Amino acid sequence: MLTGLHIAVIGGDARQLEVIRKLTDLDAKLSLIGFDQLDHGFTGASKEQIDEVDFTEIDAIILPVAGTNSEGEVDTIFSNEKVVLTNELMSKTPEHCTIYSGISNNYLDGLVDSTNRKLVKLFERDDVAIYNSIPTVEGTIMMVIQHTEMTIHSSNVVVLGMGRVGLSVARSFAALGANVRVGARKSEHLARIFEMGMKPFQLSDLEQEVQDIDVCINTVPHQIVTASVISKMPPHTLIIDLASKPGGTDFRYAEKRGIKALLAPGLPGIVAPKTAGQIVANVLTQLLKEDVLDRKGNA
CATH class of the missing domain: 3.40.50.720 (NAD(P)-binding Rossmann-like Domain)
Incomplete structure (x- = not known):
């Protein structure tokens, strides 16, 4: 179970819905950013604007497979809100806060380096x-x-x-x-x-x-x-x-x-978003249990 973890899920496509579903089933508290046009509701998850989230309480941030663009903007299929992950926001997070993304780029690498946060690139995992x-x-x-x-x-x-x-x-x-x-x-x-x-x-x-x-x-x-x-x-x-x-x-x-x-x-997200989302969700939940819960407990 992921009881006690507060996770921000920022943007993404239909794959992220499977991630959200899995995390709520495991009792995590979720702040969903970039999902205001999503009709589906999830127990234990709240749709919020990025400036409404208290990042001092966020234990993990889950980005879409593509991460951010070169200016830090996150793709949001389910919202018209412009969501940008900034140094200021990341600096507010606890030291144990971990960022999960499919891939990275120079912007995201620089962001985690400057704020001394951990970045996990899921698509580099075998x-x-x-x-x-x-x-x-x-x-x-x-x-x-x-x-x-x-x-x-x-x-x-x-x-x-x-x-x-x-x-x-x-x-x-x-x-x-x-x-x-x-x-x-x-x-x-x-x-x-x-x-x-x-x-x-x-x-x-x-x-x-x-x-x-x-x-x-x-x-x-x-x-x-x-x-x-x-x-x-x-x-x-x-x-x-x-x-x-x-x-x-x-x-x-x-x-x-x-x-x-x-x-x-990105064919998995196009031809089989449910399966592709479940793949990411299963690996993510295991990593959150092994890494973030332990780091938070030792903080």
């Missing part, structure tokens, strides 16, 4: 990333079906990157009968690709590997699908970029060449 790869794969399959005129079975698919998402994507497309090639840099990743029955190749050979493909799925978070690479692709190729914004594809050149290229970060 467990969250692996769980999230499940709806990511399903969403990717959906997009390929929607935007191509052929079956996945027997199509030529290139997956770039052999991280937690790339591994799940490659295995799933292979299971559907696609001819899957996977580009990676590390020798151990190339060996694992071979062991799984797929064709490995060095990312440095990407231009040679895309000349007969139907689908290119990128998970590498820097520009790797360059104009030079795109110029070697057949005109019907579909590019799906799963890397975080701005992705790893030269979208301008793809459009110029007439190749459909789709940036699709």
Whole structure:
């Protein structure tokens, strides 16, 4: 149980509703900021404006997956209120106050450094990333079906990157009968690709590997699908970029060449917000029990 914890949930999309539901079930006291247009009510949770919250009593702050923008503004789907997380607000929180976000940026990193607060980036955790790869794969399959005129079975698919998402994507497309090639840099990743029955190749050979493909799925978070690479692709190729914004594809050149290229970060929140929210909620509640309750008790 999370009895005795006062948590501020600031902004977010439908995934946050599952987080709120789980936290209220565990008896946490919640201040919901950026939810004034939400019809649903939660016992033990109150909708408040950010200037109405007493941050001296806040034990934890839960931000959306994207955290803040470069000016500290938090995205609020369920409100028109402009919500900005400032140094002044953070300085009011108790020393044990912990901030949870999916990812971070220079603003958020600077904020926690200047106020000496702890920041937990959930999407850097292996467990969250692996769980999230499940709806990511399903969403990717959906997009390929929607935007191509052929079956996945027997199509030529290139997956770039052999991280937690790339591994799940490659295995799933292979299971559907696609001819899957996977580009990676590390020798151990190339060996694992071979062991799984797929064709490995060095990312440095990407231009040679895309000349007969139907689908290119990128998970590498820097520009790797360059104009030079795109110029070697057949005109019907579909590019799906799963890397975080701005992705790893030269979208301008793809459009110029007439190749459909789709940036699709955050697929779990789009195709399966309930499941994606439950994934975050389950990990969050465990972290709150292990970390914040102990730190508060020792404060």
